[in-house]
Amino acid sequence: MASSSSLTLSQAILSRSSIPRHGSVHPPSAASSLYLPSFNGLKSTSSTTSYAIRRRGPTTTRPSIRASAAVETLEKTTEIELIEKSINTIRFLAIDAVEKANSGHPGLPMGCAPIGHILYDEVMKYNPKNPYWFNRDRFVLSAGHGCMLQYALLHLAGYDSVKEEDLTSFRQWGSKTPGHPENFETPGVEVTTGPLGQGIANAVGLAVAEKHLAARYNKPDNEIVDHYTYCILGDGCQMEGISNEVCSLAGHWGLGKLIAFYDDNHISIDGDTEIAFTESVDTRFEGLGWHVIWVKNGNTGYDEIRAAIKEAKAVKDKPTLIKVTTTIGYGSPNKANSYSVHGSALGAKEVEATRKNLGWPYEPFHVPDDVKKHWSRHASEGAALEGEWNAKFAEYEKKYPEEAAELKSIITGELPAGWEKALPTYTPESPADATRNLSQQNLNALAKVLPGLLGGSADLASSNMTLLKMFGDFQKNTPEERNVRFGVREHGMGAISNGIALHSPGLIPYCATFFVFTDYMRAAIRISALSEAGVIYVMTHDSIGLGEDGPTHQPIEHLASFRAMPNILMLRPAEGNETAGAYKVAVLNRKRPSILALSRQKLPQLPGTSIEGVEKGGYIISDNSSGNKPDVILIGTGSELEIAAKAADELRKEGKAVRVVSFVSWELFDEQSDKYKESVLPAAVTARVSIEAGSTFGWGKIVGAKGKAIGIDRFGASAPAGKIYKEFGITAEAVIAADKEVS
């Protein structure tokens, strides 16, 4: 029997950073259990701070903040004093790191340090020595510019990814502490944030994954999946449309274990939010179906924050927004509550003034011993938490071996052996079909063998052909199902899919809309690529071939625009075998998202296509030349491969030696050996014609100066597809004419 600790190992292997293995688990000691986070009732600590509470108001005078009592009682700190000291440690780690880098955002960490302290020190369950422990609570800093808050917390909590030298090299080349949180750089960071609104959307995805897996795998006697997702978002996130999209869905789905803190500090880069943001966020979130709590004193109202979290956990059928009114740059006597503290170092003078104001006598980057000691318990506590869970999993495995095997595959990302045999294959005699339909055959075949496959469309399921027929809808009361209904929310859909993908290595989310509407979700797709989230983008209606809907719906530049994007696979299969090949590639690439461009219109099955060919990106589907010296090479992708093949038939009748190349993925072809590339596109053969119903931008490199790229460099038109193809010259006749030009 596989020991449950192997899960930990596999997850560690999957990460870029190698995390020390913590297979041997110690039971919690009496001492450490004293500090174990209480998840049913939160500790109430009397908040007797003597700080003047900084409240936003019409006055522009800056109230002075009295030095904390914490300093005066260094020798023997009380609990509240220790907590304030911890909070100030977080503040000053942020201040010092930004100061040293002379770049960064001190304002949010200074204002949100209390929330951060309470979450990481009192509320969240995690194991700092294994950031990939499956059942950890997830935390997302949607206001990613405030990343020093998270780095300070990871440092205090004992994550190996953020040591002192990482804090002092904040925002420097090669450091683990980049300018915004990046999951692929810093273990302990769950997702990549910074572009505003993405984080709250990722958090919704993480909470969806938890709710889905809990519903599928939890048993009355063993709740093996059980964690919360916490998120801090700011005014900027709130203004972005994507956050409304995903919060509408979170409310619809009743994600009770999603708890979001809205850092209501009334300051954005351009100044007071009054200048552009006067809506009632509370009312909006009530409309979205959230439970809303307002913590009026986020600066020192620790008990208010604790009580709000307790209340949020008690509300199980709705996500909770805790609006926490804070002072940006809290503690800075001259810059707090102003935009100047948002995105620049305080400057030596103001750092000094802030040290004085908050009573902080320490050197930069210093963590006081009592604070260090206070936080040090998290290593053993975390190990204990993971140990307990591992024991629980071992029991689960004994009792529910089938479910355990499935769940393990989701946790580790190890694909079930032989899964690829489920991929359908086709012969030239198989019926002609649209690749969107062939895509659905693949999705339905794969859903049977891949327990982590789930997804859906942005209200176009019946057009994108994305329904998994054997499953129902993932909904509030049926979260075990795998068809996700995103509504008309492309951007949110992409970012939620990123969250799902990054929840567990074996979750394989797919999402769908018309290819042209990748424009709505491009920011999320880019984050997929950057954050190594292997989302599968099922993008149908991929050209003028969609016909009558016209230019607003017809992609032109989209293929080129994704071919130019790093770490993403742009695949445009031509028919059945190629669609299966595209899915094989997409499923295997768990750290690189794939976009499948699929046709609305029916396409014939072609001789010479293969899954293996697709895996090489570009390959020969037919050739009547010899010695690697064709007279001309015709290159097509997707729905135009058929046209290239037809033109080849005609040209061969004329006695020409013609090679037809399917160029399904430029990125995969680029990765092949020079020898292979030469075998497909020999340098000596300059007579080349490409045909693709999209922008010719980029094709110059493939066809060369003497070749010709047939494509569309204008917007489309509203008419039946055949008519547009003809009027735009995307025809076999055009290919044949081009052959005369290039030969």
Add this chain to the structure above:
Amino acid sequence: MASSSSLTLSQAILSRSSIPRHGSVHPPSAASSLYLPSFNGLKSTSSTTSYAIRRRGPTTTRPSIRASAAVETLEKTTEIELIEKSINTIRFLAIDAVEKANSGHPGLPMGCAPIGHILYDEVMKYNPKNPYWFNRDRFVLSAGHGCMLQYALLHLAGYDSVKEEDLTSFRQWGSKTPGHPENFETPGVEVTTGPLGQGIANAVGLAVAEKHLAARYNKPDNEIVDHYTYCILGDGCQMEGISNEVCSLAGHWGLGKLIAFYDDNHISIDGDTEIAFTESVDTRFEGLGWHVIWVKNGNTGYDEIRAAIKEAKAVKDKPTLIKVTTTIGYGSPNKANSYSVHGSALGAKEVEATRKNLGWPYEPFHVPDDVKKHWSRHASEGAALEGEWNAKFAEYEKKYPEEAAELKSIITGELPAGWEKALPTYTPESPADATRNLSQQNLNALAKVLPGLLGGSADLASSNMTLLKMFGDFQKNTPEERNVRFGVREHGMGAISNGIALHSPGLIPYCATFFVFTDYMRAAIRISALSEAGVIYVMTHDSIGLGEDGPTHQPIEHLASFRAMPNILMLRPAEGNETAGAYKVAVLNRKRPSILALSRQKLPQLPGTSIEGVEKGGYIISDNSSGNKPDVILIGTGSELEIAAKAADELRKEGKAVRVVSFVSWELFDEQSDKYKESVLPAAVTARVSIEAGSTFGWGKIVGAKGKAIGIDRFGASAPAGKIYKEFGITAEAVIAADKEVS
């Protein structure tokens, strides 16, 4: 004195379609004034329809709808009968057009025909014979798929752009009735919609333009700018994040003359909106600061609709959302209230059943005579409205000649003579500066001479350097100002700018964010390009040169992705003169948007640059070769032109004949003569090196098979800019090394 009718002419000239000139204006006849839309109190018509009201409920049985009395009394229709007949005419024109095309969306026009009728027949002021009359009410169909509603209304109202033959050629090649509303195809259509949410955003932009111009130009004795903006949006628009962004702004700005109808039909493509959209839209809009009205019977409650509009007009400090509960596909006995009527033709059998159900005995595309007669008054009424306004303008011009001249320039789009003299110029001795700062110099210089220039940033004004120093903020109570504060709402910002640009030819909106965040607003930028909205996109922080913020903030593929987009200018100026050149091009291109990619970092002024050079897209800035035969051509853009120039200096020291080409806009260069192109990039010179801190995608065509493109084909990194440039090899040394490779 220029006659006010010349405004009409200029506007007509600016449009693609030539609209007959209506210089001579007839005063309203007694008869027509009888029908003049009343703007203070709406006519109340008793709605005594006998239709069963179709209400959404748990039952799935389809109530039968009794045939209207209208048919039985063809000979002598009462007012209410005539209105119902008109409404059914709209429904059947849509049904018949979709049926003939066998493609389209009949559901919305059938459900929203009452709203459409009341707006175009009773409420809106417009002149069908001059769709470009400045002071017309604007209507936007945000749910653009329902375009047959708008085509039917334009047809009935007497617009020459939609004649019967246009209805019968719906969605066909070359028709004026494409699959979604396109302003550049169909006079009378204000903006281009279809991609959901764009329309309501455009409507906000139109209302912003009205509020701004009214505040600037209206006088106590002459309210020369005074119109409403109406919009119909559906569930899909409501789900899109962009609509929340812009509606939050509309509430913030108090756009009292924006009235939006939310077609609350509970059906989207995937079925009942229950599956993905259960939020309370009403509550959300209250939170956004809107006045919300619910019309419970949108199918036959004509008086309810009228009363709602009256109420909306009475609320002057808030935009109004009129939620109108309708039945999608109203009248179709077997398909109403289901997704099947949303996006497909009804089919001959169901069309027949619907004819019977609604009592419609007519042939396809027939407009009954009494309906035709009823609508025919709009031609004379519209002419009268425009005539009255022209007279008003003549008075205005007499009394306020300066303001009139400015307003006229905004209305006609004729740029003030000599405006380009305001553009700053630079010498190599001018101080080094970031192009974002140089951009601000241009904006501030241009704001003095271009009355229609206004805009702002998505909460990055102080980073994008977009503030116009002589103006204050456009706000609810200071709408005459020209600095627009969009908040962190890039997508909404772009689409609002499209609305502003399409309101009046002389409005020149600019909007700004970091270049990488064009990903958030790409759908709106594409609509700028498609709908010929000459928005200026001021996109700063255009490369890894932004440094520490890291890969989430560093554009890589963005230049390529826009170079591939049709009808848009991607400009990347290198320094002062080029920035001025980019602005000259951007201002002159009123039917093609421009994107200016600008540096965060300081750049030196370079010898050899010029505004004229920029206008050619690519040009030589230095050359020590003769006979158009340099040894090597070094090609740079933006911040890397300096690097190319430095490398050239080094290579020349080695005795090489080196040409340096600035390739500021590929699109403009493409438009030059072959002769000019050969003079810059002679075919015989294959030794070419390009350098650009972005994806090399697309450069293959420029440098050729023997050349080399230096760029970045991976994501960026968080570190000081100089360090990243060095690590990524974007250096003069790399150019010099590449010269050895290609020579």
